[in-house]
Amino acid sequence: MRRYITRQLIQLVVVVFGISVLAFAILHVLGDPVLLLLPQNAGKEEFERYRHLLGLDRPLYVQYWKFVSNAVLGDFGKSWYADTPAFKLVIERMPPTIYLTFAGLVVALVIALPLGILAALKRHSWLDNLCTAVAVAGQAAPIFWLGIMMIIVFSVRLRLLPASGYGTWQNFLMPAFCLGAALAPITMRLVRSGVIEVLNMEFIKTARAKGLAEPTVVIKHAFRNVCIPVVTVLGLQFGQLLGGAIITETVFAWPGVATLTVESIRNQDFPVVQCAVILLALLIVAVNLIVDVIVGLIDPRIHAA
Amino acid sequence: MARVATLGAALLLFVALVTPADVLAQSKDDTIVYALQSDVQNWDPPNSVLRESIILGYNVFDHLAARDLKTGKVGPSLATSWKAIDDSTWEVKLRSGVKFHDGTPFGAKDVKASFDRVLNPENKLTARGNHAKIKSVEVVDDLTVRFKTDGPYPLFVERMTALVMQSEKVMKEKGHEWMQDNPVGTGPYKLVKWSKKQEHVLVRNDDYWGPKPAFKNVRIRIIPEQATQIAELVSGGVDIIKAVPPDQMDVINKSGQARTTTSPILRTAMLQLDQAGRSGPNPFQDVRVRQAANLAVDIDSIIKHVLNGLGDRTATTVNPMAFGFDPSVKPYKQDLAQAKKLLADAGFPNGLEVGFLRTQPTVEPGLIQTSDAIVSDLAKAGIRTKARMVGESGPQTNLIRDSKADPMFEWSWGYYSIFDADAIFFDVMTCNQPYSYYCNKAFDDLVIQGRSTLDTKRRAEIYAKAQKLIHDDAAYLFKWGLRGVWGVSNRIDYEAPKDEVDRMWAVTPRKK
Numbered sequence: 001m002r003r004y005i006t007r008q009l010i011q012l013v014v015v016v017f018g019i020s021v022l023a024f025a026i027l028h029v030l031g032d033p034v035l036l037l038l039p040q041n042a043g044k045e046e047f048e049r050y051r052h053l054l055g056l057d058r059p060l061y062v063q064y065w066k067f068v069s070n071a072v073l074g075d076f077g078k079s080w081y082a083d084t085p086a087f088k089l090v091i092e093r094m095p096p097t098i099y100l101t102f103a104g105l106v107v108a109l110v111i112a113l114p115l116g117i118l119a120a121l122k123r124h125s126w127l128d129n130l131c132t133a134v135a136v137a138g139q140a141a142p143i144f145w146l147g148i149m150m151i152i153v154f155s156v157r158l159r160l161l162p163a164s165g166y167g168t169w170q171n172f173l174m175p176a177f178c179l180g181a182a183l184a185p186i187t188m189r190l191v192r193s194g195v196i197e198v199l200n201m202e203f204i205k206t207a208r209a210k211g212l213a214e215p216t217v218v219i220k221h222a223f224r225n226v227c228i229p230v231v232t233v234l235g236l237q238f239g240q241l242l243g244g245a246i247i248t249e250t251v252f253a254w255p256g257v258a259t260l261t262v263e264s265i266r267n268q269d270f271p272v273v274q275c276a277v278i279l280l281a282l283l284i285v286a287v288n289l290i291v292d293v294i295v296g297l298i299d300p301r302i303h304a305a
Numbered sequence: 306m307a308r309v310a311t312l313g314a315a316l317l318l319f320v321a322l323v324t325p326a327d328v329l330a331q332s333k334d335d336t337i338v339y340a341l342q343s344d345v346q347n348w349d350p351p352n353s354v355l356r357e358s359i360i361l362g363y364n365v366f367d368h369l370a371a372r373d374l375k376t377g378k379v380g381p382s383l384a385t386s387w388k389a390i391d392d393s394t395w396e397v398k399l400r401s402g403v404k405f406h407d408g409t410p411f412g413a414k415d416v417k418a419s420f421d422r423v424l425n426p427e428n429k430l431t432a433r434g435n436h437a438k439i440k441s442v443e444v445v446d447d448l449t450v451r452f453k454t455d456g457p458y459p460l461f462v463e464r465m466t467a468l469v470m471q472s473e474k475v476m477k478e479k480g481h482e483w484m485q486d487n488p489v490g491t492g493p494y495k496l497v498k499w500s501k502k503q504e505h506v507l508v509r510n511d512d513y514w515g516p517k518p519a520f521k522n523v524r525i526r527i528i529p530e531q532a533t534q535i536a537e538l539v540s541g542g543v544d545i546i547k548a549v550p551p552d553q554m555d556v557i558n559k560s561g562q563a564r565t566t567t568s569p570i571l572r573t574a575m576l577q578l579d580q581a582g583r584s585g586p587n588p589f590q591d592v593r594v595r596q597a598a599n600l601a602v603d604i605d606s607i608i609k610h611v612l613n614g615l616g617d618r619t620a621t622t623v624n625p626m627a628f629g630f631d632p633s634v635k636p637y638k639q640d641l642a643q644a645k646k647l648l649a650d651a652g653f654p655n656g657l658e659v660g661f662l663r664t665q666p667t668v669e670p671g672l673i674q675t676s677d678a679i680v681s682d683l684a685k686a687g688i689r690t691k692a693r694m695v696g697e698s699g700p701q702t703n704l705i706r707d708s709k710a711d712p713m714f715e716w717s718w719g720y721y722s723i724f725d726a727d728a729i730f731f732d733v734m735t736c737n738q739p740y741s742y743y744c745n746k747a748f749d750d751l752v753i754q755g756r757s758t759l760d761t762k763r764r765a766e767i768y769a770k771a772q773k774l775i776h777d778d779a780a781y782l783f784k785w786g787l788r789g790v791w792g793v794s795n796r797i798d799y800e801a802p803k804d805e806v807d808r809m810w811a812v813t814p815r816k817k
Contacts, residue, residue: 032703038354038431044739046434053429082346083485092501151536163536164528166503253528255503263343 005289012285016278020071023277024064024270032056033268037080054080067274076275081264086271090257090279096166097256098283100179100248101241103172105234107180108187116191117218123196131192135185143244147178147251164253175252182244183237190233194226201225227298235291239284336522337797337812340534340546344502344527347485350469351423351432356805359722361525363806364507366469366490369397369416370462372804374811377626377724379462383411383470383491389759392457393440397465399448403514405472406488406495413444418473420452428481435467435721457759463628463723493518493810502527507809518810535792538563544794545807551613551670557792568801569617570789571724573624574669574717576679576782579710581736581744587712588659593651594688595779598713599637600644601686607678608785612671616785621772622718622729624786626803629726629755629768634776636783644686656687660711663694664701669717669787676715679782706739716740717787722804726768727756734780743780 034050051057055066070077076086119131154174155163165171198204199222207217246258257276264272296302341357350362371382387397403411420442423430438460440453454461475489488496493515494507507523526543528534535553537543539560549557554565578589578598588594608616617625620636648656661680666672680690693711695701704710720728730752736744751771755764776783791801798813 038434049426050429079346083349083352084347089501148532148536151533155540155542156536159540163540163542164530164533165526165542250529251533253503253526253530253533255501255527259529260502 008289012282015285016281019277019281020068020274023274024067027268027270027273028060033080033270071274071278077271079269079272081267081269081272086275089260089272090276093255093257093260094279096254097242097245097249097258100175100245100254100256101238103176104179104183104241104244107176108183111180111184112187112191116188117195117223119188119192120195120199121218131188135188138181138185141181143178143182143247144251146181147174147248150174150178151251166253166255175248175254178251179241179244179248183241186237187230187234190230191226194229195222198222198225224298228295231291231294231298235288238287242280242284335520336524337520337545337809338524338526338543339807339809340526340528340537340543342529342531342534342548348488348496348499349484351430352485354431360806361505362469363492364494364523364809365488365492365496366471367492368466368469370465372466374800374802374804377803379466384465387462387465392759393454395452395454395461396445397450397452399450400514401448403491404512405491406510407472407475409472409474411470411491412447413450415470415473416450417442417444418476419468419471422471422476423468432468436464457757459756459759459764460723460725460727463725467722494523516810519813520809523809538792538794541794544797545799545812546792547789547807549790549792551615551790554790563792563794565790565792566799566801567615567788567790568803569626570787570803570805571624571626571722572717572719572787573619573622573729574784574787575622576784577714577716577742578782579712579742580780581742583708583742584710584712588651588653588657589712591651592778593647594653597644597647597651597686598683598688598782599779600640600647601688602679602682602782603639604636604784607675611675611678615670615788615790617788618785619783621776621783622734622781623726623768623772624720626786627720627724627726627728629765631769631772633769634772639682641686648687653687656689658689658691659713661690661692662701662704662711662714663692664715669715670790672715710742713782726771727752730771731756734775745778745780748774
């Protein structure tokens with residue numbers, strides 16, 4: 001286990017370094033940030049003065065080195081736009097996004113687990129077909145469209161939920177469902193095929209032969225084995241979920257890190273983008289580490305090997 | 306199994322714990338909710354270039370002068386009167402008995418400190434360029450200030466509406482960092498809470514020197530998505546939204562919950578024709594081709610049918626609300642025969658083809674549709690365009706500044722809220738400005754003359770000449786002044802502001 005974690009940590013350093021180089025390069029290709037920082041009627045000297053103040057007149061490798069040497073010490077610099085430390089900006093916006101992705105995850109599980117198991121047990125029945133249809137529809141519906149449709153139905157027509165905002169449990173419902181709905185189909189298909197596979201295994205036949213009741217067989221013996229691929233895939237999907245959060249956050253005016261990142265890319269606010277990209281990369285790697293640990297808990301054989 | 310159950314329980318507990326309960330203790334009756342598409346970077350208006358900062362600034366701070374929305378003229382605010390003592394000195398008298406939100410009295414030292422702060426290059430404040438003509442500020446007595454300017458500065462009065470007055474004490478005792486998040490103004494509202502990217506909560510300043518706002522609380526919510534803003538408006542969650550797309554006006558007006566209101570705004574739209582040859586040699590360097598382009602297009606019917614009337618035809622680039630606008634200069638009228646003749650005279654009897662740099666309608670509503678209509682009118686006269694589309698207006702601006710635009714491109718100018726012809730003439734139309742693709746010495750001379758005298762009558766004459774000149778020279782393909790569309794809840798009375806600054810203290814409950 002320890003060797004495994006060490007290896008993961010080394011990988012992490014490589015990943016973060018790669019990402020920081022990529023983000024740095026792409027941002028510099030995008031254009032001149034000073035143009036967006038100053039009013040359009042600013043004169044030439046004003047542009048030059050600003051470029052110098054931000055260090056943009058120095059060679060790229062010097063700029064990169066300066067950034068890396070400070071970032072290692074936890075100093076990502078000040079946002080050019082907001083005049084506050086980039087790290088503070090990003091950290092402040094992190095919790096709403098994490099809550100939202102976890103809520104999305106919970107919604108996905110609540111939909112996917114029962115439906116997936118049912119579909120597997122009643123294979124090729126009308127129920128299974130219905131579940132497949134729902135899965136296809138769920139996968140095909142763009143998050144953006146789904147979000148707006150939910151707002152029209154639940155806020156404008158029925159006046160049941162606030163159309164947007166953050167702070168109360170009512171605010172959570174639509175965004176979480178929206179995000180969860182995107183993840184549920186793949187999870188459901190996975191649960192279904194997992195259950196079908198496991199139910200054909202010898203130990204299930206043994207359990208049935210012992211005379212155990214069918215629910216006990218499914219839940220206690222089969223389900224636990226299905227959990228392993230599901231948890232792994234959910235971990236891998238976490239990055240996707242963060243991507244979906246960008247759209248969900250925008251539609252529902254959710255004050256999260258995903259919208260902050262997109263906005264900072266638009267403003268070419270390099271320090272904030274760098275900081276957000278690196279912290280999000282860390283988060284994704286951390287989630288995958290946790291997933292590995294959970295998988296180990298579910299099936300101790302995996303890490304013992 | 307037990308482990309799975311524990312995990313599940315932990316997950317549930319986590320979700321339960323992180324769900325914050327932040328219920329605002331205001332009743333709906335004494336609160337207005339205003340939506341913005343994006344948040345400000347700070348609460349220090351001179352340190353921002355965003356319109357949102359100007360708007361928020363107006364509600365919490367005061368300026369030396371403010372625009373009267375009825376007359377469109379600049380009138381007193383924290384300054385009660387001003388006069389030019391000589392060509393480069395202005396004397397300003399201040400209002401007495403005004404207090405900052407922290408209780409300190411407002412006076413001449415605060416005016417000096419506010420201007421000194423923005424003018425000092427070391428402070429890196431982005432608004433510095435707007436006030437750079439001011440050389441120094443002197444305190445004469447507690448309520449009198451003198452400004453020394455670098456030569457005659459006719460925009461001085463206009464620019465008094467563009468800098469908020471901040472407290473000297475706060476600058477000294479709290480400093481720049483603190484001021485980014487904590488506004489201490491003299492304005493009609495005070496900031497109570499700012500949840501970044503989420504909302505601002507303001508409460509009425511009961512010690513305000515001016516008329517008291519009707520609503521006690523203001524919530525300014527950040528809602529990036531336009532469709533969501535409209536949904537909030539028609540479901541009663543928000544009271545005022547701005548920049549409603551023309552095709553969504555019906556949705557709002559038929560909802561029974563809200564209505565739209567429009568106002569001309571200080572932004573003129575045009576197509577730049579590369580007279581200066583910055584994109585390389587091109588047909589528009591010939592005045593006849595530029596005139597032909599103006600004669601080819603039926604702008605009036607585009608405004609009427611494509612924009613649903615949401616535009617005000619202009620003969621030149623000067624907005625009808627700006628000082629110096631001359632209504633006697635008449636816009637071009639469509640005349641295809643004359644356009645073809647001019648093209649033939651210029652050596653293009655079979656027409657010509659030029660590149661056209663286009664962008665998204667982020668600033669200008671209906672841009673894609675109106676440009677399509679213009680393209681088809683131009684083609685009728687023989688000017689065929691080859692479009693190049695750039696997704697965002699930022700990169701388009703980059704290309705233009707770096708002389709990489711096509712001979713024709715979409716452009717509009719918002720005057721930085723200065724209601725004066727100089728604000729477009731000097732910044733975008735004189736030779737060698739970053740965004741100018743027009744260069745005409747005779748015109749430049751007039752612009753310089755116009756900004757070198759304080760005599761308003763003389764200035765008006767100079768600008769009338771300048772407008773005649775650029776009209777006859779067909780400096781651009783002239784389009785129209787834009788109109789803004791606001792969505793307003795039926796529970797309030799509110800008129801769309803000409804300067805695009807939403808003043809929450811001007812909102813009143815709707816009379817039944």
